[in-house]
Amino acid sequence: xxxxxxxxxxxxxxxxxxxxxxxxxxxxxxxxxxxxxxxxxxxxxxxxxxxxxxxxxxxxxxxxxxxxxxxxxxxxxxxxxxxxxxxxxxxxxxxxxxxxxxxxxxxxxxxxxxxxxxxxxxxxxxxxxxxxxxxxxxxxxxxxxxxxxxxxxxxxxxxxxxxxxxxxx
Amino acid sequence: xxxxxxxxxxxxxxxxxxxxxxxxxxxxxxxxxxxxxxxxxxxxxxxxxxxxxxxxxxxxxxxxx
Numbered sequence: 001x002x003x004x005x006x007x008x009x010x011x012x013x014x015x016x017x018x019x020x021x022x023x024x025x026x027x028x029x030x031x032x033x034x035x036x037x038x039x040x041x042x043x044x045x046x047x048x049x050x051x052x053x054x055x056x057x058x059x060x061x062x063x064x065x066x067x068x069x070x071x072x073x074x075x076x077x078x079x080x081x082x083x084x085x086x087x088x089x090x091x092x093x094x095x096x097x098x099x100x101x102x103x104x105x106x107x108x109x110x111x112x113x114x115x116x117x118x119x120x121x122x123x124x125x126x127x128x129x130x131x132x133x134x135x136x137x138x139x140x141x142x143x144x145x146x147x148x149x150x151x152x153x154x155x156x157x158x159x160x161x162x163x164x165x166x167x168x169x
Numbered sequence: 170x171x172x173x174x175x176x177x178x179x180x181x182x183x184x185x186x187x188x189x190x191x192x193x194x195x196x197x198x199x200x201x202x203x204x205x206x207x208x209x210x211x212x213x214x215x216x217x218x219x220x221x222x223x224x225x226x227x228x229x230x231x232x233x234x
Contacts, residue, residue, distance in 0.1 A: 075222040077189050079172065086194040087176070087205045090187040092228045099205040101194040143205075159224060 066109060067100050067167040073148065073159040084167075094148040094157030098165055100141075107138025109169025115148050116162030124151040127163075174198045175220050176205070178212035179232035187220060 021027075067084035071077060077090050089097035113127040127148050146165060150158040176188035176198065190201045198214055206212045211234060221230075 071189070074224065076217060076220060077187070079189055079191055082191050082193065084194075085191055086196055087191060087201050088189045089205065090189065090227075091180075092184070092186075093224065099188075099201075101191075101196065159227075 063168055065166055066104060066169055067098070068165065069098055070162065070164045071096075072161055073163045074161050089143075091145070092157070094159055095145070096147075096163070097143050097145045098167075099143045100167075103141040104139075104167070104169060105141070106169075107141055109139065109167055111139075111144055111146070112166045112168070113146055113148075114162075114164045115160040116164075118161045126151055126155070171196075171198045171201065173217050174214055175217050176202045176212055176214050177220075177232060178206045178210045179234075180210075183231060184228070185230050185232040 065083070067082075069079060069082040069085045069088060071079045071082075071088055073090075073094070073096065077088070079085070079088055084101045085098055086101040087099045089099065091097060115127060127146055144165070144167065146163075148158055148160050148163060149155045171190035171192050171194075174190060176190065178186050178188070180186050188201065188205055190196075190198050194201070196204070202212055202214060211232075213234070
């Protein structure tokens, strides 16, 4: 039988209290067979890549996605999946605004985009971020506007069957 | 479901922008309209079936109150 050992800290004077929740159900906290620290909500900034439960390796920091959306930009435009996105504004052909449910902390985030065209193999696609001519050097914290264009149509704004946008920052 | 609705609002050039609301954001379509339609722009909430699916002349669409 393995044992549980509580180790007081001889240098400290505070009392560590483990408090029970208001519950009528027995609960068990299970520990993994490794040495390490338990991270609490008070440990802001100490969650490291190996703690993300995705088999990450290395010690480079990992950053979370702040918002994402995948939608069909043809026909009746439909959002197929999203996170932290309240809506998508169709501004016109190949021109969309992604509206965030919760705003970004500042306008220095970055976006990654991809387009898919299922019905034809021709036409290479590009996308670009768009800022409404305000002279700002940062993006809006509440939304981001993207345009999708086709290189083989003289860079004309074009609707695509699959458009993905990921916001990191 | 929010996704069965569309929010139409009039752009400054007389065209129409169409908001596609999500279902998983915790907001109603009315709350999304208040948040995502630019301040002062007229808008209306319609069923998705009223929006044309043929986008050939999308940029020529106009807002009708």
